[in-house]
Amino acid sequence: MIGDDAAERRALLAIGPIDLSPASIDLAPDLNQSDRARVDHFLARASADATLRAYRSDWRLFTTWCDTRGYASLPASPIVTAAFLSELARDGSTHSNGRPLSKSSIGRRLAAIVFAHRAAELEPPTVQAGAAALDRVMRGIRNAKRSDRPAKKRPADSDVLRDMVRHITGSALIDYRDRALLSIGMMGAFRRSELVAIDIADVAEDPRGLLVTIPFSKGDQEGKGQSVAVLDGRRMEPVRHYRAWLEVAGITEGPVFRRLTPHGRLTEKPVSPQTVALVVKARAAAAGYDPALFSGHSLRAGFLTEAGRHGANLFKMKEHSRHKSLEMLSEYVRDQEAFRNHAGEGFA
Known part of the structure; x- marks a missing residue:
């Protein structure tokens, strides 16, 4: 990935397995071991396990996409983020099941990108200069009509x-x-x-x-x-x-x-x-x-x-x-x- 190495490490630690170590968060140096452990415990519970696993997967997809194109992923610019999300939404785009991603899943990809930036203490693309373009792209994705809605899974009644x-x-x-x-x-x-x-x-x-x-x-x-x-x-x-x-x-x-x-x-x-x-x-x-x-x-x-x-x-x-x-x-x-x-x- 392209970007600040220290910030990148903090982001990956924060969205990896739920084991937020003191090294991943800038705690005051005068905290004793007991206080550090208590703070870490509640930091780790800030998001549900399943959410963090999903964010980790989404973040890896984004960084890989950026790597293949030579874009910076941390920090990522609003226009690069918009390009990534619009590719997921585009008809004919391919990912795990060969279909355009659902609107809710695209929203989660953006949430993961924002989460990683905040964990690395960087401004997420949603608030940077030029964020208006990203906001317009997301509105376009939400307003787009889908003719290929995936079939709902059958309930086991x-x-x-x-x-x-x-x-x-x-x-x-x-x-x-x-x-x-x-x-x-x-x-x-x-x-x-x-x-x-x-x-x-x-x-x-x-x-x-x-x-x-x-x-x-x-x-x-x-x-x-x-x-x-x-x-x-x-x-x-x-x-x-x-x-x-x-x-x-x-x-x-x-x-x-x-x-x-x-x-x-x-x-x-x-x-x-x-x-x-x-x-x-x-x-x-x-x-x-x-x-x-x-x-x-x-x-x-x-x-x-x-x-x-x-x-x-x-x-x-x-x-x-x-x-x-x-x-x-x-x-x-x-x-x-x-x-x-x-x-x-x-x-x-």
């Missing part, structure tokens, strides 16, 4: 989820783990990052199901903690699959959902969010569904879709899914409401 679990007929560790992961993931409407972070100490059994405490998540970046009630039932049976997995794996403490070695042996490390997506796709394929239609988010979307289908109270859905606003839940309910009490019901 109760019927799909039951099919997926029923087709897991083996008795290997991975089979027990996947049955528990799928049923709890769907019934808890968990985000992938929340699901893989569940620890034995976070789960309490109740006559009606499981109470899972989420200490920190995307919707709770202050770390207040949220409790999720995973309702048991005869169809999804999350409690039975949870107990069976812990018993056969011999897990009494630590992460609930563990990585397995290529030979099927249990490890002490939790599965990754990417593994959740792979499990969903693999088990959907085994049940006869097109795996390309599913993602790790399908479990969370499946619960909300099914709840909307059965007329669940919107506020209860928001409470369970831990969304910040009702508007974010509207898409899960809108399609179901379109056919409820339809004007043509009496003569169709």
Whole structure:
């Protein structure tokens, strides 16, 4: 990359793995070790783990793009940043899936660039002289019409989820783990990052199901903690699959959902969010569904879709899914409401 070496190092440290060392932040030299450690702890929690991982990936893409063209990435000028973002939005541009990037993803790329500049104590391109051009480019991207909107991933609703679990007929560790992961993931409407972070100490059994405490998540970046009630039932049976997995794996403490070695042996490390997506796709394929239609988010979307289908109270859905606003839940309910009490019901 081209730019100030010290600033560059600080930026990379700040958006790398969540381990903000004192060297990455200019703390007062007279702070003692205990005070430094406390400040570092809360600096590290300023953004959610998943957000920092995304920023790190976005920043690498930007610096690589700049390197290939001989542009400075730190600091980056507004016009260079605009050129990068407009290429992502241009029809025919290529990236991971060969399609123009979505507007929200382009916005996140810009947020990562701004984050890196602020971490390096440099003016981000959004406030530099000439920032008006970047602002106009972003408005143009937001206003552009897309004729190639990517297909939405299919939710793993109760019927799909039951099919997926029923087709897991083996008795290997991975089979027990996947049955528990799928049923709890769907019934808890968990985000992938929340699901893989569940620890034995976070789960309490109740006559009606499981109470899972989420200490920190995307919707709770202050770390207040949220409790999720995973309702048991005869169809999804999350409690039975949870107990069976812990018993056969011999897990009494630590992460609930563990990585397995290529030979099927249990490890002490939790599965990754990417593994959740792979499990969903693999088990959907085994049940006869097109795996390309599913993602790790399908479990969370499946619960909300099914709840909307059965007329669940919107506020209860928001409470369970831990969304910040009702508007974010509207898409899960809108399609179901379109056919409820339809004007043509009496003569169709």
